[in-house]
Amino acid sequence: MxxxxxxxxxxxxxxxxxxxxxxxxxxxxxxxxxxxxxxxxxxxxxxxxxxxxxxHSPGFFRTAPVIAGSQEVIKALSEKHEIFIVSAAMEFPLSLAEKLAWLQEHFPFISWRNIVFCGSKTIVDADYMIDDHDKNLRYFKGVPLLFTAPHNALLTDYKRVNTWQEVAAYFALDTVTAI
Amino acid sequence: MxxxxxxxxxxxxxxxxxxxxxxxxxxxxxxxxxxxxxxxxxxxxxxxxxxxxxxHSPGFFRTAPVIAGSQEVIKALSEKHEIFIVSAAMEFPLSLAEKLAWLQEHFPFISWRNIVFCGSKTIVDADYMIDDHDKNLRYFKGVPLLFTAPHNALLTDYKRVNTWQEVAAYFALDTVTAI
Structure with a gap:
């Protein structure tokens, strides 16, 4: 695990x-x-x-759409591994409660014990980090996985995952059930 | 550092x-x-x-008194070391915004980059952890320091610090200026 x-x-x-x-x-x-x-x-x-x-607008984070496949694959990952949601929420104070409510709505299987809202992610101790930002992956001591977003399209420093299906394949999940 | x-x-x-x-x-x-x-x-x-x-009452965390010496000693610590405030806030959703506002009022010198609100603290990578709970210190890989609180009075497993003056002495801070 x-x-x-x-x-x-x-x-x-x-x-x-x-x-x-x-x-x-x-x-x-x-x-x-x-x-x-x-x-x-x-x-x-x-x-x-x-x-x-x-x-900085009220409601912005609360109403964000869910990335395709994230619910199914994170659920499957959480059954084999210890997953932590780690979000740099501290820069946008309004986002704290909104992000927690968003997670409770879309990812109800994730316990509050496994949620981290932080500023800098240098304090995170984990084996893998799935993130779209170089600044978060750069100082990570485990294995960094760059999740593709438009802003990181030219970055070549990391193993890249383009979709949640690719994350499932990377972690060799063979049973991913639709949510 | x-x-x-x-x-x-x-x-x-x-x-x-x-x-x-x-x-x-x-x-x-x-x-x-x-x-x-x-x-x-x-x-x-x-x-x-x-x-x-x-x-679970609105305002409870926002109005908590500050422990004597914590402002002065944490300010002095932050000038020599990298400090992170790590609070298990996720169990009480109302506390998220209140704790951030409380920190901004009483500890304005602490950047949002150095604040972590989490559930389990097992994910924290640091050299020292100052905490009053056995459950947080037990799995910590660095040096645990037990801050005295009534509920931990009988615990003998950790180096204990009774006051912020004792924390200052432990980290050999010679100049602590009153705030």
């Missing part, structure tokens, strides 16, 4: 789709997701401060 | 005094703190479920 630390934003919660939808609703402009590839998260939108504004 | 994980409840926040004050206000009974020694946290009060009720 391994201990696997799993990030929320862009790994379990589809913030990219959420940014695009929020942006269209707020500014009436449909941004092409292809233009976000390889540039820093939150940039690439005509209004420069729009995304930071969304991140 | 060492990394020091510091618990909040009963280490930075004086929950014992807070329990006694809340209890007196709610039930009109002054409980003698000496009767709480060596028995589980929250027990020893005539109304069995009172403390659990307080822990």
């Amino acid at each position: 391994a201990r696997i630390a799993i990030d929320m934003d862009n790994v379990m919660a589809d913030l990219t789709t959420h940014y695009l939808n929020y942006y269209e609703a707020a500014y009436g402009v449909k941004v092409d997701p292809a233009t976000l590839k390889g540039i820093p998260e939150g940039s690439g939108f005509p209004e420069k401060d729009a995304i930071l504004g969304f991140l | 060492a990394r020091i994980a510091i618990d909040m409840d009963n280490v930075m926040a004086d929950l014992t005094t807070h329990y006694l004050n809340y209890y007196e206000a709610a039930y009109g009974v002054k409980v003698d703190p000496a009767t709480l020694k060596g028995i589980p946290e929250g027990s020893g009060f005539p109304e069995k479920d009172a403390i659990l009720g307080f822990l």
